[in-house]
Amino acid sequence: MARTIIPLWQQWQFADTFDEKYLEPDCSNEDFTEVQLPHTVKELPYHYFDEKSYQFQSCYRRKFAVPPHLEGMRLFIDFEGVMSYAKVFINGQCAGEHKGGYTPFSIDITQAVIYGEEERNLLVVYVDSTERPDIPPFGGSIDYLCYGGIYRDVSLRAVPQCYIKSIYAQPLLVSATTKALEVAVDIAHTERIPKTIDVSAAIYDSRNRKRAELSKSIEISVPDYSLSLMMDELTGIRLWTVEKPELYRVEVTLWEDGFISDTVSARIGFRTAQFTPEGFFLNGKRIQLRGLNRHQSFPYNGYAMPKRVQQKDADILKYELGVNMVRTSHYPQSPYFLDRCDEIGLLVFEEIPGWQHIGDSAWQDISCQNVRDMIIRDRNHPSIVLWGVRINESPDCTAFYQRTNALAHELDPHRQTGGVRCIEKSEFFEDVYTMNDFTYGTHGIPSDSQTAARVLRTQREVSGLGELVPYLITEFGGHMYPTKRFDQEERLVKHAQLHLAVQNAAALDPQKCGAIGWCAFDYNTHANFGSGDRICYHGVMDMFRIPKFAAYVYASQLSAEVRPILEPLTHYTVGDRAVGGIAPLVICTNCDAVRFTVGSTDLGLFYPAVDRYPGLPHPPVIIENLAGMWGGSWEDAVFTGYINGTACITRRFAANPIATELSLTVDETKLSADMPDAVRCVVKLLDQAGNVLPYSNEVVQIKLKGPGQLIGPHVIPLIGGVRGFWIKTIGKAGTVKVSAQTGVFESRKVSLRVRSES
Template sequence: MKIKFNLFYILFVAIAAFTSCNSINQISSHENDIAVSPRVTENFGNDWQFQRLTGSALEGSNWEIVNIPHTVRIEPLVVNDQWQGTSVYRKSFPVELLGDKKWFFHFEGVMQEARVSVNDSLVTTHKGGYLPFTVDATPFLKEGQENIIEVEVINLDDTTIPPGKTLDMLDFNLYGGIYRNVHLIKTNPVYITDAVHADEVNGGGILVHFDKANEQYATGFVQTHIKNESDVRQLVSVRLTFSDRTGEKFRFFSRDVFIAAGDDVSVTEEVVIENPFLWSTYNPDLYNLNVEIISDGLVIDSRQLRTGIRDIRLTEDAFYLNGEKFFVNGTNRHQEYPYVGYAISDEAQYRDAYKIKQAGFDFVRLSHYPHATAFLEACDELGLLVMNAIPGWQYYEEGEFVENAIQDIKDMVRRDRNHPSVVFWENSLNESEMTEEFMIRANKVLKAELPYDDTYSAGWIDHFSYDLFIPARQHAKPPQYWNDYDEEGMPILIAEYGDWEYYAQNAGFNQTAYSDLKEEERSSRQLRSAGEIGMLQQALNYQEAFNSNLRGEQTIGHSNWLMFDYNRGYANDLEASGIADIFRIPKFAFYFYKSQKAPYTDEFSVPMVFIANYWTPKSTTNVKVFSNTEEVALYLNGELVERKKPEINQISEELPFPPFEFDLESFQAGELRAVGYINGEEVASYKVRTPGKPSQLDLAMDHSGRSLSEETPDVVFVYAIIRDEKGTVVPNAKNLIEFSLTEGAENAELIGGEAVNAEAGIATVLLRTESHTERIVITASSEELGETEIIIEP
């Protein structure tokens, strides 16, 4: 028997008071409730035994000891023969006294089929590599001895598991392993469920939703799903505590609820927050929510989460955030790192989100699958809107594949529904020939899970069942693309632009001007090693497409393709249309996008100028400067070249901040300096120098808002930068750089080769640490450039 309780506050907006016994900030007798061994959540990622299978047998008797996150094999930089097969993870753990405790193992992501056994008993089989699952190990545990959990991980082509397409035809890679966190969770027999594990429509776990939100008040509810696996009927109540950034607390209490033995209930408590801090991209305020289950005056379970209060609204031609019209400017992201594939830390997830925000974006589309919870938490914290997406790419098959795709919708929503950053749900199989029946069913499932006015579905086909149409720019014809789209009531977000239409050379207003370029120079797919011509072309392509997209009357936003370079299952090269390379080093286009963010709108948006030129004898003397200022002055060796306003033409007239162009008569070695002005005052400057010969090395580590994790595994980029005698990066340097760990090797390793050739003046390796409790010293050396080191203190 399922029972659902709706407990109402009598709310008067004018006086914002409660007439029931429940009240905001009211301290009651519940305040002195005693905690009794509530929930314990432990990282369960350390000291797993690991081995790959050869055929149907283990490779040998020697198990490798690994920590989670883990990838089944370290891959080369360009992945054209990704490992596929079956591997086994095994771990022993003690169970001294089980008592009446529940033991759960929570897996955030295993690629892509997992068969979990406890003490040789198969507990569950989970299909799908991008969403979590939970194992109830309690019935299989043995008290007073070591227990063993084993996970058989199958990462083979399987057309029943979305995205479904075989690896040799797929546009991204499916890196095997237990590549996201694993947690051991212990609870009392009466506990708050996990939303995905509970498998309840519009239920399970904790569900937070605000129906109305403005600066005066926010009204909504918190629904808590409680299960009673004890032998007796239980009388429980729920206590909710919202805490804002100032420390102010808003408390709500439910009435007592009986739960029969073996039964479960959902308790819905209505809440009101006075004068709320609203979550936005420029001020991403979050609330800590503590949910406690109380029985006989004791806290028997509790869970904590962070959420935000915001109001979103989608109309036929605009998106509104907290009542203000908001143009959604964003990018796409694949979650891949070089060498380790998907096996990256929570801190690395945050660093990616940080870089997206640094680039001037306020939105990210998750391509083409749900990304890690840690990435969404970073988006919540940093102020990035998110389009969540189920796994899919150019594949559709009736039967088990469809059923698994529908389950992906449910699991994605149940995992991510409390994130204020998630505003659109792409319950659409990207670029796949979905049937009308599937699209209608997918949207019914979404609306059943989230039956609220601000639940917005997104599909790449303009079907009536979707709330938002998300075509790629190349899905329409040039030169108008989607600007003349006139489907009544259907808003558009250009989900991808700037890559394929130029790669295929079927687009753009300036194609005739590109006729003297080599084929590879017309493309937006430019490695940093392509040099100025390639990176200027990429930036120009993005500029032209960005400007064109702004002409669409029903276009509420767009996301470029894409943020970071990545590998593809079918390709023998990197897909290089990222505005930063696979090592997260920016290209010129990164600064074009950064310049399109108005200064002073958030902590990431400051007045900026960037000279898209290395100023070498081979450089163009038509110097392009990206800036979000009103005027820019360019100086050559201290002499003013010109002070001017931005260049307005057919590929810049719609931009928030068109680039500046300066035509110099000839090249003169030395220094170019650009100065940006707002209201006549100097607010930003940037300079480049003609590079000399390589003469020195400089080592740097990429923090991007997060230091190395002290307790859990982490991965971070380390850059050896080649400079001339004046400190200028030498952009054509390809020197061979040797890396070594001279301290800390017992708890860290360098991945990517001991000797690495620099690309465009920078050689990169990946540092993986198991924990960062000891000092780490990394040395880089070159026969021509000598030696340098970086010291990383814990």
């Protein structure tokens, strides 16, 4: 019988406490509510809440059937992520436990189940969501929240007694015309007698055409067996690049007596990735890394967002923000997010859980297990180019970090390691010196017309090493200049100038591989961090993924061939800035020139400030002097972007903005009823020129009908004229209709089609 995977995402019962009686199958349902996965133990307010409110012990229960045809197979319950301690019971008996909320684990339930078509088995999961000091990242203070619950997928897995534990497919000779592929296979054998099996490996292209195949006959007599299959002389293989991320599927199959007994597949890409003292090289081509850090958290639901929402974050980073790298701060993130990074060509720096604190030897053992679990889970992803094997911003700990680094190289000898630090001259065991550099902004942000005395430190003064090494800036900005999307215009502009300055400085330094800004999205945090409302406003976007001015610094670095960008960093108001006016006016754009017209007056063409930002592919246009008088005339404005002398994009601003339209958009209109699904909606109050009214906090009512559920409240205030929200499916097909209303304005109704293929 071949491998069988049965998703377990529906029909869970949840209680916000735990009692031994919950292990009994005939326990009353009065204490429980029905939920589906992914799930958070407590839906939180947007801000101003007590983070202790989700830190409690809870219980998840679900009945399930094990079909008779699975008898004789090994059975596992696979958990992708439970925060932060889980103890698993099957039919009243403890089957296993796991410490740690960010890596997967499996519980063997073979000896505990009852077979039959009826749901006679009871799965109970005790979840401890407190910040236990024996589990990374806890034990000290951490600047982010670790929301409780079973927040990733759970499934029942049935495999034969001799089955594939893992595969690792490593492309070789990538730079040659004829390439090779080494496939390492780990096999578990639980029968007591030796067995002869055939192992085959095949590679398929994106059109599902088989490109090569290799098989080998082996005899297994030990519980754990490893072998390597080498496929060479592969021709016509296309490289995985950030522009064209070509993916291949490797499939490993076990054969017994001529029949397939087990199959495991993984997607891979043929590419080389190397951090060097001269920069980062992908397939031998130097690429300036320009990225952002990402927390996997969302309003209300915390970590508990399904596949589509995880993938959308990758799309936002790549296509809206235009970055080429993301750091998964500060923990391994959703496999769906990483899958999407593979598909779209977004480079990834993935690291283990932690924030400054290092615990005792038992704590360190769990951290090393995090290294192991992270790498085994994710080493086939071509998007991942660096492993983070040091607790973020932690002090030196010689034996611990020698151990994590050695473990990473043992599990994946083909990728480099890094360890994010914030102290100078720390011990260096990794391959890449990864450093958080918050120099710029320590004493405020200089105006654009000034020359910053210090933007970034030199590599040698940070490392203290005599020689140059691969060097990557992994954080900057962030807490040096927290900025709300509804802040006064000057602060938003200075926030953007911070990112402009650092990315420019990093690009001009040949000893730096690049810079990853802190951070992509605002995030909830503990009371001893952030702005007092449990939010760190460090993102270039807010928690709803709505852009601040700094987002356009990154978006404008996209090639104009992808799409033209023209974003004047202004609300175009006469008196929002100190003294008044909008000068100096920074325009983030990838256009060759920008024409600025006020009323009927053409102020002329303005060009990118290459002299100020020579390191950027597309420096901003900066207009220093603009007439504007408090209480004087203020006319409509038009900005027109030109590429190769041709007008290609226009932005209009109204001198007297008036609420005109309530806009409602959704990221996707086709959803699934057969798996957990959710989609983001964005509501905006617009003026007559189509621009957001940036200080509106009008109360909006969300109206929802059909087989969907709103995440968060139905009545919400706009935040700076905009608000996002998510709708999740409930496992039923149909049409969801959603609209928004505030005062006399009502948005159009949007229809979401929820389909079932079963």
